[in-house]
Amino acid sequence: MEGLAELAFRRHHAQIYRYLRRKTGDADRAEDLAQEVFADAASALARGDWRPASMLAWLYTIAQRRFADEVRRRRHSYNGVPLDDLLDDVPAPDYAAGLARALGEAISRLSPNQQQVICMKLLRGSSFCDIASAMEVSEAAAKMRFQRALTCLRADLEQQGIGT
Numbered sequence: 001m002e003g004l005a006e007l008a009f010r011r012h013h014a015q016i017y018r019y020l021r022r023k024t025g026d027a028d029r030a031e032d033l034a035q036e037v038f039a040d041a042a043s044a045l046a047r048g049d050w051r052p053a054s055m056l057a058w059l060y061t062i063a064q065r066r067f068a069d070e071v072r073r074r075r076h077s078y079n080g081v082p083l084d085d086l087l088d089d090v091p092a093p094d095y096a097a098g099l100a101r102a103l104g105e106a107i108s109r110l111s112p113n114q115q116q117v118i119c120m121k122l123l124r125g126s127s128f129c130d131i132a133s134a135m136e137v138s139e140a141a142a143k144m145r146f147q148r149a150l151t152c153l154r155a156d157l158e159q160q161g162i163g164t
Contacts, residue, residue: 005042008055013038015056016063023067025127033070037062071133099162106156114149121146 016037020030040062045051052058107118113135120126120134132142 004051005038005045008041008045008059009038012056012059016059019060019063020067023129024070025125029070033063033066036066040066068133071130102157102160102162106153106160109156110149110152113145114152117142117145118149118153 013034017030017034020033020037021027024030024033037059041059107115110118116135117131120131121128126134128139128142128146131146132139135142135145137145
């Protein structure tokens with residue numbers, strides 16, 4: 001079975017890597033996850049006589065599960081992190097200090113779910129797919145939450161006299 005795992009790696013590594021690269025948006029994370037996928041596959045193939053009907057489909061299934069695990073791990077790393085710490089990690093554009101402070105205060109007045117979706121999308125650059133996984137909702141629900149949070153954020157900033 002070791003030869004089968006090696007053959008699967010040679011034939012399908014590039015496809016699995018590209019899939020994970022699209023999902024993560026990060027070449028290093030994608031490579032790490034791809035290595036985990038093929039390690040899992042080699043381990044499963046070494047256990048017995050079982051062979052998947054479609055090697056590529058099976059590898060994609062393992063990749064999906066690995067990606068979901070990664071999203072869950074990352075979700076837990078957001079919990080408990082104060083909003084100020086998240087904002088400090090993001091390089092500030094050349095805006096006036098008052099505008100940056102007003103924006104930070106407006107974000108802090110959002111509900112925790114709204115803060116999470118705004119921070120993940122605008123500050124971390126997460127995809128709606130990642131946000132949906134982290135918040136355990138559908139992708140459509142994640143988009144709706146983002147739109148509602150933006151509406152609240154705009155209204156707050158307009159109340160402060162800051163045009164959007």
